Each structure stands twice: as structure tokens, then as C-alpha cells.
């Protein structure tokens with residue numbers, strides 16, 4: 001207990017922690033990338049947010065502005081002018097680009113948050129490795145792919161690692177810092193210091209499938225889908241059970257809809273291919289059916305539940 005207290009204090013987050021990294025490039029302006037850009041800018045970093053789509057970048061700026069407004073309302077409750085200044089300054093620290101190569105040239109750290117596809121990630125990291133200055137650390141926010149496999153295409157394997165954030169990034173306090181087989185101690189220390197500087201509590205994990213959280217969360221969600229598929233309980237009752245019986249903020253089926261059923265399926269299929277004998281990773285016909293029907297959860301308006309389209 002004593003030891004846990006010490007560890008908890010040692011790794012407790014603080015936005016005032018100093019990091020040598022001042023210029024961060026975030027690639028992918030979707031759900032995760034926009035959140036990573038926001039928390040970095042909030043912590044005083046100069047941020048370049050990159051996406052292939054200018055529309056995504058415009059949407060990301062809008063949602064970051066709205067989320068910074070939420071933070072300002074809380075932190076500067078009685079000082080609205082200071083709140084406005086905080087939002088304007090943080091937004092002013094984020095510039096947007098559609099060219100990852102140009103964006104890498106000024107980066108101390110690049111955090112990649114593009115589609116969960118090994119070939120697409122490889123193509124991007126090859127370009128980044130060639131374009132980025134010598135000292136730049138390259139990191140991936142992958143949910144389920146191997147950090148070593150992603151790093152296989154870069155020369156700077158010692159300056160490569162995993163920085164795995166959680167959705168919604170501005171709210172979830174954890175950051176998994178993943179050491180690849182060749183990640184140097186200096187890179188690891190820099191990633192830990194940066195994670196703390198952007199306000200997260202960091203934990204360390206080796207390059208193992210799903211790291212800590214998803215290795216436990218994916219089988220849990222999949223078992224909930226199988227329970228529902230067998231007709232053992234209704235979706236509503238499964239979710240109520242885990243919220244009221246186990247203290248989770250969302251039930252497993254709500255969380256699956258929130259993360260995206262396509263993402264759930266992608267992770268499961270990838271792990272099943274790699275570990276065909278592991279029963280926890282076996283395909284789930286109901287999940288496949290929902291995805292084939294375009295029922296992807298919150299983002300498509302329907303998954304296990306129906307949602308109003310935004």
C-alpha cells in the first residue's frame with residue numbers, strides 16, 4: 001500500500017512539469033488527433049496539426065475551440081476575460097497543415113494518430129523519418145498494432161515509441177508510454193516527461209498487444225457482445241449491470257458504440273489473425289453483421305443503440 005502511494009505520487013500528472021519538447025506535430029486531425037493537439041496547446045506547446053483533409057482540419061479547430069471553452073468555463077469561472085484569453089492563446093498555438101513532410105521539419109516530437117492500418121502508417125513514417133530533424137522523436141497513438149512493427153520502416157528506431165491516449169483525450173487522464181524493443185532510455189524519459197507536461201498520468205508498458213488497457217478492455221467488450229448475441233441479457237441490462245454492479249462510467253455496449261464498432265472489429269480481426277488459437281479474439285458474427293450494415297455506433301447514428309446524428 002505504502003509502495004503504491006509512492007508510485008502514484010511519482011507518476012501523478014501535473015501540467016507544470018517541464019519537458020524539453022516544445023514543438024509537437026500531430027498527424028491525423030480526427031477524434032484522437034484533435035484531442036492530442038488540444039491538450040498539447042493547453043499545456044503551452046507549439047502544435048502543428050496535420051490531416052489530408054482540409055475539412056477535417058476545419059472541424060478539428062471548431063471542436064478544439066468548443067472544448068477549450070468548456071475548460072475555460074471551469075478554470076476561469078469568475079474571470080471570463082481571462083478564460084477568453086486562455087482559449088485564444090491556446091488556439092493561437094495550433095497551426096494546421098495538410099503536408100506531413102513540411103510539418104515534421106520543425107518538430108521535436110511527432111505523434112501519429114491516423115487510420116489504424118499498418119501499410120498507411122508505414123508509408124507515413126518512412127516520409128517522416130526522412131524529413132524530420134535528427135533529434136525528433138516519432139511516436140504512434142496506435143490502439144492495437146505493434147510498435148516494433150510500425151518502427152520497422154524507420155532508421156531512428158531508438159527515437160521511436162508509443163504514446164497511447166484515451167478517448168475523449170481532454171478528459172481521460174491516462175497516457176500509456178510504450179517502449180519498443182529499440183526505444184532508448186533517453187527517448188523513453190523524454191516521452192514520459194512530455195506526457196506529464198501535457199497533464200497526463202503516465203504508465204509504462206512493453207510492446208504487447210493492446211498494451212495494458214486494451215488488452216483488458218477488448219476481451220471485456222467482446223464478451224459483452226457475445227453475451228448479448230446469445231440472448232442471455234438485453235443490451236440495456238448488460239450496460240446497467242456493469243455501471244451499477246462494477247462502477248464503470250459506461251456499460252460495455254455503450255462504450256463499444258462510443259469507440260466505434262468498426263474499430264472494435266478491426267482490432268479483433270487483427271489479433272485473431274495473429275493469434276488464431278486465442279478464443280477471446282475469435283470473430284463475433286453479430287459484430288461483423290452490424291459493421292457490414294454500416295451500424296458503427298455513435299458516429300453512424302446506430303450500433304447497439306440509436307443516436308441522433310450530429
Ligand SMILES: CCCCCCCC(=O)CC(=O)SCCNC(=O)CCNC(=O)[C@H](O)C(C)(C)COP(=O)(O)OP(=O)(O)OC[C@H]1O[C@@H](n2cnc3c(N)ncnc32)[C@H](O)[C@@H]1OP(=O)(O)O
Pocket residue numbers: 067070074142143165166167168170171172213214217218219221222249250255259263264267
Ligand atoms: C473492442 C475495442 C475497444 C477499444 C478500442 C480502442 C480505443 C483505445 O485505444 C483506447 C480508448 O480510448 S478506450 C475508451 C476509453 N474511454 C472510456 O472508457 C470512456 C468511458 N466514459 C467516461 O469516462 C464518461 O462517460 C465520459 C467522460 C465520456 C462522459 O462523462 P459523463 O457521462 O459524466 O458525461 P458529461 O457529464 O457530459 O462529462 C463529464 C465531464 O467530461 C467533459 N467531457 C465529456 N466529453 C468530453 C469531450 N469529448 N471533450 C472534452 N470534455 C468532455 C464534460 O464537460 C464534463 O466535465 P465536468 O463539467 O468537469 O464534469
Ligand SMILES: NC(=O)C1=CN([C@@H]2O[C@H](COP(=O)(O)OP(=O)(O)OC[C@H]3O[C@@H](n4cnc5c(N)ncnc54)[C@H](O)[C@@H]3O)[C@@H](O)[C@H]2O)C=CC1
Pocket residue numbers: 027028029030031032033050051052053056100112113114115116117120124141142143144164165166167259260263
Ligand atoms: N477512437 C479511439 O477511441 C482511439 C483510437 N486510437 C488510435 O488513434 C488513431 C486514430 O484514431 P481516430 O482518431 O479514432 O481516427 P479518425 O478516423 O477519427 O481520424 C483519423 C484521421 O487521420 C486522417 N488521415 C488518414 N491518413 C492520413 C495521412 N496519411 N496523413 C494525415 N492524415 C491522415 C484522416 O483523414 C482522419 O481525419 C488510430 O491508430 C486508432 O487506433 C487510440 C486510442 C483511442
